[in-house]
């Protein structure tokens with residue numbers, strides 16, 4: 001008899017110890033009414049979750065939760081998962097977040113996951129302000145991870161961010177899966193996903209419709225994998241702008257595999273400032289891509305200098321090498337379907353075209369090369385202008 005009781009006690013206590021703990025933000029004071037500021041409740045949930053040595057879940061039930069600028073800081077004792085069935089809503093007055101530049105930020109966290117949920121940045125007011133040319137704040141990024149590792153974001157939707165929707169900055173080992181981004185095709189600076197200074201980042205099954213780059217890649221990015229991406233409207237997938245700074249880290253080992261661009265301004269782009277810089281881009285693969293009617297389906301532009309300001313000599317220092325375009329087909333919205341405009345100081349080398357077929361309506365498409373070396377094999381149309 002006494003042996004039996006002892007056994008039961010042991011079993012139940014070990015189960016209780018191992019069970020993950022859930023913190024429901026509503027239990028901590030959040031209100032899903034779209035009006036009540038729930039920032040404090042989310043921070044309370046974070047403090048509890050982050051302090052717990054075992055894995056914890058922060059649960060956000062259905063409803064609209066108004067959040068002000070919020071910073072979730074590590075380091076945490078165990079892994080923390082946000083499971084979100086609701087919508088997080090930014091203040092409708094864009095001036096509240098617009099000058100700080102941030103809405104939801106995670107800093108110095110390890111092992112954080114976000115599963116599901118909608119972020120509503122309510123950016124339309126700021127876009128309208130910018131369209132009138134008034135003195136508007138620059139705007140806030142909706143979700144940003146900085147100095148973090150082992151991050152997983154699955155099934156998250158980000159809509160109408162004031163500026164960039166999702167930013168991965170100085171992070172390691174990040175997975176973004178089934179992320180959706182939606183914003184108006186003419187909303188300014190609303191990049192879908194921006195990756196910078198980060199290594200081992202994978203973005204898979206993303207659907208991005210926005211007003212700026214669907215995915216933009218900044219200096220210091222290495223081992224970036226993008227697969228099954230739908231982009232458009234938007235400005236395409238862009239490595240850059242790079243080389244604005246004189247001293248800049250390079251971009252290395254970037255893959256885009258299986259992507260469709262529909263009505264985007266560009267397809268796959270590499271863009272650098274026409275300024276002196278130590279930056280570089282090397283080891284890029286664009287493979288299995290369909291581009292429907294982009295103005296610039298394939299473009300390297302090393303002559304970027306908006307308003308012609310601050311580009312002494314108008315020459316980029318960024319060296320671009322080993323870029324492969326394989327199995328790419330589709331249509332161009334302009335005659336020059338392939339454009340390689342490289343720097344006279346650091347010409348592009350190792351550009352490879354392999355089975356590329358781009359049309360321009362019923363007219364003939366052309367390619368344009370400046371300071372670009374490389375090779376073409378398989379079917380390549382329009383024919384390559386790369387120097388061997």
Ligand SMILES: *[C@@H]1O[C@H](CO)[C@@H](O)[C@H](O)[C@H]1NC(C)=O
Pocket residue numbers: 200222223224225253255
């Ligand atoms: C390049 O990046 C991929 C992930 O995107 C990684 O699997 C691979 O090992 C990297 N290659 C090198 C040489 O680091």
